[in-house]
Amino acid sequence: MIENAPTLTIDNASGGAAQTVVASGIWQVHALAQCGAIKKISAMLKSLDNTPGIEWDLTSIMSIDHIGAQMFWNAWGKKRPAALKLAPRQEALFARLESANELKLPRSRRSHLTWVMVLGFSILSFIEHVHGFVRLIGQVVQDIWRFIRHPMTGPWREVSANIFHSGFQALGITALVGFLIGVVLSYLSAQQLRMFGGDMYIVNILGMSVIRELGPLLAAILVAGRSGSSITAQLGVMRVTEELDAMLVMGISHGYRLIMPKVIALAISMPLLVVWTDAMALLGGMASAMVELNLSPRYFIQKLPDAVPLVNYTIGLLKGATFGVLIALVSCHFGLRIKPNTESLGRGTTTSVVTAITVVILADAVYAIIFSGVGF
Incomplete structure (x- = not known):
């Protein structure tokens, strides 16, 4: 005891x-x-x-x-x-x-109009995002016009830095993914073409699919996940640390020093990344065709210009520039809307990447409709 x-x-x-x-x-x-x-x-x-x-x-x-x-x-x-x-x-x-009274949770009152309210709030939120996005586009257009009128005072260093981060540093991942996609597409196509004796048409399938669709789309999705999230996180951290407010106090425009350089950089980098991704995907498809169908690289390179008209290459470059501008605008839009707390930072970055990829796919569908009779 x-x-x-x-x-x-x-x-x-x-x-x-x-x-x-x-x-x-x-x-x-x-x-x-x-x-x-x-x-x-x-x-x-x-x-x-x-x-x-x-x-x-x-x-x-x-x-x-x-x-x-x-x-x-x-x-x-x-x-x-x-x-x-x-x-x-x-x-x-x-x-x-x-x-210390016992905690009493409020009784949930389910209403038949709940789904109507949720739908209404979703529509209002969508309209608010569209309004903010249109205002952002107008601001970027004004900043670009100011940049054209006074190029000597423009943010050249910011543009150069964003080209390096968004373009040059993305060469590795785009080359790897492009090469592997080319290998997979060539391998699967070769199996089907061998059944019908159409081995020579592997160049047509690879050329059209990669140069016109897969190359720009793959590069855009990779850039949206890599550089788009980085842009949103950068602006979000500046919001959390009150750097954006400090810039306004010093009279520095967010659009001219932060948003416009990113838009210009991705508009320049994306077409170059599309060319790089196309080349890597075609190299992967050529290597796979050489193994599966015994097609020599020389035959592949000779047939490629005839199989793919030059206008498809132009469409791919135009897609790349458009996708780059859309990714930069969407990323900056969600980055500027982040609230000064860490939870909003993570949620905003995720929403930015998902929205950027969705917008890229929608833009690709619009291009497919507009140029449906061109390049064949």
């Missing part, structure tokens, strides 16, 4: 129905946890739950903490019993337990 162990004693001195429960010892967590005292006391308190007219005397307790007080409070049904004796130092502890 440990010294000053928590104990409960039932005193029935009068012999009647009224009983007095006397608590003594140390009712703190370290004492309750020793020798299994907490289990015995909990069982004893539970047996006293439904006993009528019981009196409680806690004045003999040497010290008590929140754990010990909570055991009594639970045994009393979370309300103070009618007959209770407490020491003055215990009053504050049980007063806090008494004032």
Whole structure:
């Protein structure tokens, strides 16, 4: 038996129905946890739950903490019993337990118009984004016109830095993905063409699919995931660290120094990345065709200009420039809308990448409709 162990004693001195429960010892967590005292006391308190007219005397307790007080409070049904004796130092502890009301969650009221409200808020949010995006386009157009009128004071360093980060540093990943896509497309096409004896048409399939569609689309998706997220995160961090506010205080325009250089850089970098991705994809397809169909690289290179008219190459470059501008605008739009907290930064970056890829695919579909009869 440990010294000053928590104990409960039932005193029935009068012999009647009224009983007095006397608590003594140390009712703190370290004492309750020793020798299994907490289990015995909990069982004893539970047996006293439904006993009528019981009196409680806690004045003999040497010290008590929140754990010990909570055991009594639970045994009393979370309300103070009618007959209770407490020491003055215990009053504050049980007063806090008494004032801590049980948390009541608001009852959810489901309405038949809930889906209408959700749809309405979604439409309003979409209109707000479209309005902000159109304003951003107008601001960029004004900044570009200012840049053309005063080229000597333009942000040349920012444009050069963004071309390096968005274009040059993306050469590795675009080359790898383009080469592998070319290998896969050539391998699958060769298996089907061999069945019909159309081995020579592998050049037509690879040339048209890569130069006209896959090359620009692959480069745009990779740039949207890599550079688009970087642009949004950069502007978001500047919002969190209040650098954007500091620029406004110093009279520096966000659009002229931050947004316009990124738009110009991606408009220049994306067509070059499209050319690079096309070349890598065609090299991968040529290597796969050489292995699967025994087509020499010389035959592949000679047949490529005849299989793919030059206008398809022009369409691919035009797609690249358009995709670059759209990625930069979408990334900057969501970057400027980030609130000064870390949760908004992560959510805004994710939304920016998803929206940029979706906009790129929609733009590619528009190009497919407009130039449906060109280049065949």
